[in-house]
Amino acid sequence: MTLQEQLVALMTILRKEIKRYLRIWMQTLLPSAITMSLYFVIFGSLIGSRIGEMGGFTYMQFVVPGLIMMAIVTNSYSNVVSSFFGSKFSHSVEELLVSPTPNYIILLGYVIGGVSRGLLVAIIVFIVSLFFTGLHIHNLFVVVVIVLMTSVLFALAGFINAVYANNFDDISIIPTFVLTPLIYLGGVFYSMDLLPEFWANVSKLNPLVYVVNAFRYGVLGVSDVSLTIAFGMIAGFTLIAWFYSMHLLNAGTRLRQ
Amino acid sequence: MIPALTIENLSKEYTGGFRALKGISLEVQQGDFFALLGPNGAGKSTTIGIICSLVSKTSGRVAVYGTDIDVDFAGAKKNIGIVPQEFNFNMFEKALDIVVNQAGYYGIPPLLAHKRAEKYLRKLGLWDKRNVSGRMLSGGMKRRLMIARALVHEPRLLILDEPTAGVDIEMRRSMWDFLKELNEDGTTIILTTHYLEEAEALCRNIAIITNGEIVEHSSVRDLLRRLHREVFIFDCVDPLPEAIEIEGFSVHRVDDNTLEVEVKKGQHINEVFARFNETGIRISSMRNRANRLEEMFVNLVEGAA
Structure with missing residues (x-):
């Protein structure tokens, strides 16, 4: 395929992905807006007002970056895992497999689709957060890069989950039993300073700690972890996930007989 | 003239040791209307799966219009249109989107993709249903939709795996007419079918496969003469x-x-x-x-x- 033909194929996958989640917006876009609004009301306004300051900011301001990042992570992941598994389940993935579209374009199409949903939900949640608190971005570059890298990483993770999944239970196990606990223990609602030293060190094994803190640095200018380590960790995991996903596609794992 | 399809010593052994294909060789000439017949589990769908990359071969060689799939699979795929046995499109997508998207996967720009989609949906009597989602179409319409989808990139080799299974007689006849016309226009067609009447009515050459081996490869006329x-x-x-x-x-x-x-x-x-x-x-x-x-x-x- 020429470069132009590959671009057409990429845009086709992307258009299809965006159409899919916009068509079912009540399942894909709305829940995050509602859930986050509840978080803002309960943790930010009601409970947060009694907690006082955290990391030098009001509790509401402190939790907003973590909550936005939570929306990005879950939406990027779930978009790819449900879309790719759905196409595997209905065998419509064969439309792509029989075509000359290269595997990296297939992967890129699904990943950008997941990223676009993650970003769209992030914008929605950000707008909702403005009703509760004022935010100004401390470092736009860090915000943009961390958001993009994180959504790419979790879109890839969703892809890997979809390849291995045999049924619909398999696509909800990882988000429920792995992703959600890691997010909640990733410093969305608290600063690492509040933890005893032992648990603070254990927390540093959680990749979500780096994602949440790097993004919090971009928005508020404060972080519990080194920004360099955070960037390095996310970039490293992203590269591993990309090459592993490509290996799965090239080998036809669970896709070709 | 380069054959439309060349298969040499093709073998497939599935995990678990089942040998679906035991070194088959086959040649389909350009412009042919070819039938691949065999009982259930004979190896027909495995052969087709390997040609269009849904099944990985264990050994052997496959070339489409001279392009070896091990050397340039993307190049070979451009020449192939596939109509599988099972419905394999997203049931929630509209008929037009299904065909246009397929064109996109072959690198056909949206404007041309829409023109082609209209051409084939009209030819197959589905243009009125273009905005209907796949799940709302009847069985016969779904089969025709898969034919339109397989033709949108205008392949030189069209492979149909049981295309008229479950289709009523009237619809089957009209699909036969369409396929004959397509073949007369130069598209090479390979057909697997359980309706031997269909193979006799449409095909010029035939291969019979059973237990992963080709037991007959000749023209329909020669075969009948030997009765x-x-x-x-x-x-x-x-x-x-x-x-x-x-x-x-x-x-x-x-x-x-x-x-x-x-x-x-x-x-x-x-x-x-x-x-x-x-x-x-x-x-x-x-x-x-x-x-x-x-x-x-x-x-x-x-x-x-």
């Missing part, structure tokens, strides 16, 4: 006597008014009518007992078992 006998059923006007014999022919009295007569190679059906006249048997109608190709197919498959 040693044919059985005709005669409906008689008057009741037949209990014991009936016709000199030179083997007969079987089915009921009071029906008689089966076996006509061997070298005998003529006129002779049967001459005997009927001699014995005063009046005939109201006659037909073949079974599809001729079916008879040959059963002989070959049973012979290989």
